[in-house]
Amino acid sequence: MTEITKGNSYTDYQLAQIYDPINEADHDIQYYVKLATEISAQSDRKLHVLDVGCGTGWLAVELAKLGHKVEGIEPAFGMLKVANNRPDSDLVNWHQETGSSFNLPNQFDLIVMTGHVFQVFLTDDEIFSVFDNLYAHLKSGGMLAFENRNIEYRSWDRWTPDETRETVSVPDVGDVTYWHDIIEEKGELITFATYFKFPDGREYRDDNNLRFLPQQKMKQMLEDTGFRGLEWYGDWDQRPFDPSQREIIVHATK
Ligand SMILES: C[S@@+](CC[C@H](N)C(=O)[O-])C[C@H]1O[C@@H](n2cnc3c(N)ncnc32)[C@H](O)[C@@H]1O
Structure with missing residues (x-):
């Protein structure tokens, strides 16, 4: 089984390249x-x-x-x-x-x-x-x-692997597949994971918290x-x- 590495979508350049x-x-x-x-x-x-x-x-x-x-x-x-x-x-x-x-x-x-x-x-x-x-x-x-x-719109209800899984073409990298999954819903705070699968088999997981004020x-x-x-x-x-x-x-x- 492939090991999933902890990543940060914003600080890690290899993940930030996928943002756009x-x-x-x-x-x-x-x-x-x-x-x-x-x-x-x-x-x-x-x-x-x-x-x-x-x-x-x-x-x-x-x-x-x-x-x-x-x-x-x-x-x-x-x-x-x-x-x-x-x-x-x-x-x-x-x-x-x-x-x-x-x-x-x-x-x-x-x-x-x-x-x-x-x-x-x-x-x-x-x-x-x-x-x-x-x-x-x-x-x-x-x-x-x-x-x-x-x-009140509860966007995160749709942040499931099935509804969010998508493959995008990233310049200089190739096809990257990503999806979201909700980890925890606690009042105004939502914790979710984003998974990234690179063409060479590397996999990353980034956990994020968002507040819905x-x-x-x-x-x-x-x-x-x-x-x-x-x-x-x-x-x-x-x-x-x-x-x-x-x-x-x-x-x-x-
Ligand atoms: C979802 S991205 C939005 C980026 C951009 N504004 C856009 O519209 O595409 C959120 C951004 O907020 C930045 N960020 C995280 N913590 C921050 C802080 N304390 N102050 C300012 N920006 C922060 C992240 O690094 C990231 O680039």
């Missing part, structure tokens, strides 16, 4: 690009944008190619290496930091957290320390925009931090949020 082929849908990228374009048109100038938990840098580079000045915050070596290998990566300033540790001498027009980065913050203390840091790095009138999966708690914590003018959407077509929707997308103003 797995996450090919670009609804969220299009959404945040459109948002930046609209804010830029209103102010009649290009923006200074911060992408927190920027991962492989897809959105950050797209925004930079449109002429915005972009900084990417990302703690994981593997993801940053993929970002650095991306065409036009030199248009973005990359920082190996977390959402609570970064300290830049700038205040931004727009801060984004995409790909459900928000769900990696597992405790109230961690969320507040990230929100406080983002608030301090926003210009007055600037916007924080990010999304969270709606706990309900919308009312998000609202309270954003307001307690000082954010105002909260706007809520339920999906990438900007339909209004209601509890039946899959996403909780929020725009919050300083």
Whole structure:
């Protein structure tokens, strides 16, 4: 039987390389690009944008190619290496930091957290320390925009091996098969494993925790931090949020 090695999808370069082929849908990228374009048109100038938990840098580079000045915050070596290998990566300033540790001498027009980065913050203390840091790095009138999966929609019910198993073609690696499996559901915290099977027979397992913070708690914590003018959407077509929707997308103003 093949031995399964413990891996980390974000810090291990060999697993980080698989992130983009797995996450090919670009609804969220299009959404945040459109948002930046609209804010830029209103102010009649290009923006200074911060992408927190920027991962492989897809959105950050797209925004930079449109002429915005972009900084990417990302703690994981593997993801940053993929970002650095991306065409036009030199248009973005990359920082190996977390959402609570970064300290830049700038205040931004727009801060984004995409790909459900928000769900990696597992405790109230961690969320507040990230929100406080983002608030301090926003210009007055600037916007924080990010999304969270709606706990009431229970996306994880579909994270079974049968429903998620897929084979993707990874440049320089070949066909990689991956699937998810739920390990534990405990209130707002979901623990799940992702398995990866490489063409040469290597197998990896990465265990992750995500928090599904309900919308009312998000609202309270954003307001307690000082954010105002909260706007809520339920999906990438900007339909209004209601509890039946899959996403909780929020725009919050300083
Ligand atoms: C699901 S990926 C999303 C990446 C990217 N934003 C996207 O849309 O594809 C989550 C990212 O959050 C990063 N991350 C983990 N802990 C973090 C922290 N404390 N602060 C900021 N980012 C973090 C991970 O390394 C990973 O790149």
